[in-house]
Every structure is written in C-alpha cells, then in structure tokens.
Amino acid sequence: MTAELPRGVTPRRPPPMEPMGRARYVVMMTLILLGLGLLAGRIVDLHVIDRNFLQVQGDARTLRTDPIPAHRGMITDRHGEPLAISTPVVTLWANPQDLPADDIQRLRLAQALGQDLDALNERIARYSEREFMYLRRRMTPAQAEEVLKLRVPGVHAREEYKRYYPAGEVTAQLLGVTNVDDQGQEGLELAYQSYLSGEPGKRRVLKDRRGRLVRDLEVLQEAEPGGNLTLSIDQRLQYMAYRELKAAVDENDADGGVLVMMDARSGEVLAMANQPSYNPNNRAGLDPQGLRNRAMVDVFEPGSVMKPLAMSALLETGRFPRDTVVDTSPGWMRIDRYTIRDVSNNGELTLAGILRKSSNIGMAKLTLQLDDPVVPDRYRALGFGQAPGTGFPGEATGNMPAPAVWSSSQWAALSYGYGLSVTALQLASAYTSIANHGERLPPSLLRLNRAAQGEPVIEPDVADRVLAMMDEVVAPGTGARRALVPGYSVAGKTGTVRKSGSGGYEQNAYRSLFVGITPVSDPRIITVVMIDHPRGDAYYGGAIAAPVFSRVAGSALRILDVPPDRPEQEGDSP
Missing domain, CATH: 3.90.1310.10 (Penicillin-binding protein 2a (Domain 2))
Structure with a gap:
C-alpha cells in the first residue's frame, strides 16, 4: 500500500540526464574502431604476413625428425x-x-x-635437470x-x-x-x-x-x-673343429689351443677354432682371455713343425743329394755355448729320416754346412715376420731375428724352429707351398669367387719331394702315427716346444703342435693344431695334437666328399 503524501506537498523528480556531447561520442567511437582495426590488422599479420614464421614455430613444437x-x-x-x-x-x-x-x-x-x-628413483633424480x-x-x-x-x-x-x-x-x-x-x-x-x-x-x-x-x-x-x-668358413667344419679342440683342451687340462684348417687349393680358411672361448650372446662374467683370436694374434716358437720348410731351402741349394746321410751320434752336440739334443741317439739318418725322427742335430749339421742364410730367407719368402694381410684387427706379424745378430747357434736353432715366433695362420699359409707344388697362397677369411694367385716360393720338384718325406713321417710305427686318417694318405709333422717366460724357458711347460696335409695324392686341406701347456702325463705333439688332427681331418674329408686315396691297412687307425 502506497503511502500518501500530505496535501500540498509535491513529489521530488530526478534530475534529467544530460545528453552525451558530440566530441565525447566521436572519441569513444574512434577508440572502438581503432581497437577493432588493430585486432583485424593483427589477424591479417598472423595469417598472411607472418604465416611462414608462425608455421615454423608451430612445427618446431610438434614436428620432429x-x-x-x-x-x-x-x-x-x-x-x-x-x-x-x-x-x-x-x-x-x-x-x-x-x-x-x-x-x-x-x-x-x-x-x-x-x-x-x-635404483630407478636414484637414476631419475640424477637426470632430473635433463630431458x-x-x-x-x-x-x-x-x-x-x-x-x-x-x-x-x-x-x-x-x-x-x-x-x-x-x-x-x-x-x-x-x-x-x-x-x-x-x-x-x-x-x-x-x-x-x-x-x-x-x-x-x-x-x-x-x-x-x-x-x-x-x-x-x-x-x-x-x-x-x-x-x-x-666368409670362407664352412660352418659344418667349424662346429666339428671347435668340438674336437675343446675336448682335447679339457682332456689334457691345457691352458688353451687353436686349430686352423685351410683349403690347400685356394688359401681360404675353412675353420678357425680357439680355446678358451665365450658366448657373445651373453657376456655376463666374460673372461677377457676368451676374446683373443689366438690363431691370428698369439705368437709362439713353432719348433719342429718348421723342419720341412727349412728342409726345402736346404734341398734347393743342390748341396745335399738324395743319398745324403748325416751322423747324429751321440744324440747331442755343442754349438757356441749351447747343447743341442735329440730325444734319442738316432745314429746315421737320411734326409727323410731326419724329418721322420725329428732330429735337431741332423737339421743343425746340414744348416751349418752352408755360408748363406738360406733358411731364414726361405722363412721370409713364406710370409713369416710379415702380416698375413687378412685385414683382421690385431693380426700378428710374428718375429724374425735380424741377420746382423745371427750366430752359429741361432742359425742352427732356426732350422729346427727356435729363435722365431709365428702364428697358427702363418703356419697354415706357409704349408700351402708344400701342398701346391711350391706356390704359397695368401690366407683369406672371405669366400673367394676364384682361387687367389699363388706366389712361387719353392721349386716344384723340391716341394713335391718334401711332401713325400712328410708322408713318411706319418706312418704306422712313427711318433706321428696317431695322425693317420683311415682311407687317406697324410703328410705331416709334429712339434713339441718348451714355453718361454720372463726367466727363460719354463720347466715342464710345453706347446704341442701338429701340421698336416691330406690327402697326399691331391692335397685338399691343411690343418694346424696347437695345444697350449697340456698338463697330463704326455705332452709331445704326436701324442696330444696329432689325434686331434686325425679326428678333424677325417670328418672334414667325409663332409667335403673327398674320395679315399689309400686303402685302409692294418694299423692305419690312430
């Protein structure tokens, strides 16, 4: 209910609004239009003028390469x-x-x-300032x-x-x-x-x-x-070679061993096994000793396995006819201040008999009859003291003594494999000259589309004659008889080398070696076996390394489907 005003009282009215001045109106509209113009201009600037720049900036935040x-x-x-x-x-x-x-x-x-x-939280905290x-x-x-x-x-x-x-x-x-x-x-x-x-x-x-x-x-x-x-490797031969090498190292409680099998016709490496080894798929607890490819980076004195190579140099001089006989009695001899010994007193030996009996005295007497360094020269021509050239990291060159320091005892020692150092691969490559009518084939770790060109090193008839001598070395009744392969002819040479240390040659520490070529009638494979420091009762190359060769070479010849060249005879089996 509205209250009535007293009679005679007039109600108060609000003051009338003053109309906006024209100047004020113009200013306000100008500001509004200016703002709209600036906004429109900025839109045009962003979408037309700065489009590429903004696109790049946007992409930089979302696009990645x-x-x-x-x-x-x-x-x-x-x-x-x-x-x-x-x-x-x-x-x-x-x-x-x-x-x-x-x-x-x-x-x-x-x-x-x-x-x-x-551990995760600790790593996250460590990298907290990074992205x-x-x-x-x-x-x-x-x-x-x-x-x-x-x-x-x-x-x-x-x-x-x-x-x-x-x-x-x-x-x-x-x-x-x-x-x-x-x-x-x-x-x-x-x-x-x-x-x-x-x-x-x-x-x-x-x-x-x-x-x-x-x-x-x-x-x-x-x-x-x-x-x-x-690669040149044949996986079938590699598995077989590794298995036999590992078994031999374990059986003889040896420090290690290597085996190299080479194609006698091409120089390709068909198998290269090392002991000890490691599993590359699981390297937890890896022993660094297992990383080395001993067949290519470890050097050693080769011993008697060098005698056939030295013999090839001696025969080429023409000084020693086929009927040459050397008296090795009484089983020892003095050269300079050193005494050279054979395992036993072998008496008079033919040239083939020197290899068959592995006579150090026989090789020394032949070498000392010459004035020229034919044996060391032959070793160099066969690649010793030089890198094999396979491209393998760290491949060793071995060592050949300088001619200026050679004495009579050193000349003699070189003829029976002491005073120099070689690798197993160098040995295998050198023996391709015996198996290949005097031409040495460079080793290859890659499969070759065609056989490498051989380098003539030994006169063909001399190489064939040495091969025949090595055939006599591996025969029933010899120290290398355990290298025989039933059904196949084998030419080979054993070696037993005393290991050297910081104080000179060690007592009761040896390397056992065997180098073999088979079959003799048409050489197909060359195999080098080295067992490092066997600790059993036997340590000679004929007892330790030769049986490994027999098993590996026999299996390889069957795998490669090489036909037998010698009927099996009683006593041929190792």
Whole structure:
C-alpha cells in the first residue's frame, strides 16, 4: 500500500540526464574502431604476413625428425648359413621432467622394467635437470609393449637392432662383437664396420607436447641396410673343429689351443677354432682371455713343425743329394755355448729320416754346412715376420731375428724352429707351398669367387719331394702315427716346444703342435693344431695334437666328399 503524501506537498523528480556531447561520442567511437582495426590488422599479420614464421614455430613444437635405424648386414658362412644377424629390439627412454612423482606409478614402471624401485628413483633424480635418460636398452618388442601399456607420462620407445650370433662360442673370436649401439668392437665386426653398418634414414613425425608420437608424416631419407659378408668358413667344419679342440683342451687340462684348417687349393680358411672361448650372446662374467683370436694374434716358437720348410731351402741349394746321410751320434752336440739334443741317439739318418725322427742335430749339421742364410730367407719368402694381410684387427706379424745378430747357434736353432715366433695362420699359409707344388697362397677369411694367385716360393720338384718325406713321417710305427686318417694318405709333422717366460724357458711347460696335409695324392686341406701347456702325463705333439688332427681331418674329408686315396691297412687307425 502506497503511502500518501500530505496535501500540498509535491513529489521530488530526478534530475534529467544530460545528453552525451558530440566530441565525447566521436572519441569513444574512434577508440572502438581503432581497437577493432588493430585486432583485424593483427589477424591479417598472423595469417598472411607472418604465416611462414608462425608455421615454423608451430612445427618446431610438434614436428620432429626421427632417425630410421639401418639394418646391419648379415655375416654368413661360405654356404650362406647365418653366423651373425640383427634382430629388431626396442629401447625405452624417458624425459625425467615428465615422469610422474607418484610412488604407485613409479613402482609399476620399475616392476615392468625389471628394476629396483630405489635404483630407478636414484637414476631419475640424477637426470632430473635433463630431458633424456635411458630406462632400458634393447628389449624385445613384447617386453617393451608391456611397459608402454602402462601409459606412464614421459616414457618413450625407440626402435633399434641387436646383434645375434647363432653359432655362439663356436665362432666368437673370429666374428667379434658389437656394442650396445650396434657398432663393431672386435674381430670381423670391427674390421668391416663401415661395410656392415649401412646408412641410417630419416622420417618426419608429429608429436604432442609430451613427445608422444601422434602420426608418421613422411620418410625424408630411406635407411640403407649394410652389406652382407660371406666368409670362407664352412660352418659344418667349424662346429666339428671347435668340438674336437675343446675336448682335447679339457682332456689334457691345457691352458688353451687353436686349430686352423685351410683349403690347400685356394688359401681360404675353412675353420678357425680357439680355446678358451665365450658366448657373445651373453657376456655376463666374460673372461677377457676368451676374446683373443689366438690363431691370428698369439705368437709362439713353432719348433719342429718348421723342419720341412727349412728342409726345402736346404734341398734347393743342390748341396745335399738324395743319398745324403748325416751322423747324429751321440744324440747331442755343442754349438757356441749351447747343447743341442735329440730325444734319442738316432745314429746315421737320411734326409727323410731326419724329418721322420725329428732330429735337431741332423737339421743343425746340414744348416751349418752352408755360408748363406738360406733358411731364414726361405722363412721370409713364406710370409713369416710379415702380416698375413687378412685385414683382421690385431693380426700378428710374428718375429724374425735380424741377420746382423745371427750366430752359429741361432742359425742352427732356426732350422729346427727356435729363435722365431709365428702364428697358427702363418703356419697354415706357409704349408700351402708344400701342398701346391711350391706356390704359397695368401690366407683369406672371405669366400673367394676364384682361387687367389699363388706366389712361387719353392721349386716344384723340391716341394713335391718334401711332401713325400712328410708322408713318411706319418706312418704306422712313427711318433706321428696317431695322425693317420683311415682311407687317406697324410703328410705331416709334429712339434713339441718348451714355453718361454720372463726367466727363460719354463720347466715342464710345453706347446704341442701338429701340421698336416691330406690327402697326399691331391692335397685338399691343411690343418694346424696347437695345444697350449697340456698338463697330463704326455705332452709331445704326436701324442696330444696329432689325434686331434686325425679326428678333424677325417670328418672334414667325409663332409667335403673327398674320395679315399689309400686303402685302409692294418694299423692305419690312430
């Protein structure tokens, strides 16, 4: 109910609004239009003038160029059997600044990674000021998928490759290994790194602000896979050689051993086994001793296995006809201040008898009748003291003494294999000259499309004559009889060398060697066996290394389908 005013009282009215002045109106409209003009101008500037700049800035925050890993080339044996292959793996990484601080998510992440939570937290804290850290490298795709399913912020994946070696420890020292970045570190993996590695590619991808992949946009550069490498190795022979070598080393409680099998016609290395070895697919607790390819990087005094090579030099002088006889009585002789001994008093020996009885005195007496250094010259022509030229990292040259320091005793010692050092591969290569009518073939670790050109080193008739002498060395009743291969002729030479140390030659420490060529009628393979420091009752090359040759060569000839050249006779078996 409205209250009535007293009679005669007039109600107060509000003052009338003054109309806006024209000047004020113009100013307000000008400001509004100016603001709209500036806004429109800025829109035009952003969408037309600065479009490219802004596009680049936007792309810089969302577009990335990611590498496409190159598939490392495969290494195969001479028949295409894989010896080293690359398999796809996934590496998980994270931006520590994006990882959640929640303990539950951290625990789930650690469990999926197979890591300790405290250790993971410690690593995250250590990298907290950075934007990148590895969580776990080279996981299988299935393992990585289990982690990625957790959708933990800041966790990302990257495709990589991991090297796998199907033959494991059997070819470990020859092939070598790659590191976690798939770069060659040892052996042929290192020697042919640039050829095997290939060229990584590039791709443009769209990612969100957390670095997660949204979409693949385009491939900028295709990855070029590495080249495949075909070795001269025959995987069948390699397995067999490794098995027999390992058994011999274990049986004789030896420090190690090597075996090299070479094709007598081409110089290709068909097998190269080493003991001790290691598993390149699992290097936990790796003994560094197992990394060395002893057949190529370890040198040793070869001993009596050099006598056939020295004999070839002596025969070429023309000073020693076939009926030459050397009196080795009484089984020892003095040269300078040294005493040379044979195992027994062999009396008078023919040239073939010197090799068959492995007489140090016989070789020394023949050598000392000459004024010219024919024996050391022959050794150099056969490649001793020089790199074999295979390209293998760290291949040893061995050692040949300088001519200026030779004394009579040194000349004599060289003729029976002391005073120089060689590798097992050098020995095998040198013996191709005996098996190949005087032409030495350079060793090859790669399969050859055609046989290498041999270098004439020994006169053909002399080489054939020495081969026939070596055939007599491996016969029933000789010290090398355990090298016999049923059904096949064998030419060979044993060697037993006392090991040297810092204080000179060691007592009761030997190397046992055997070098063999088979079959004699048409040489197919040359095999060098060396057992380092056997600790059993026997240590002679004929007792330790020769049986290994027999088993390996016999199996190899059957695998290679080489027809027998000598009917089996009673007593032929080792």
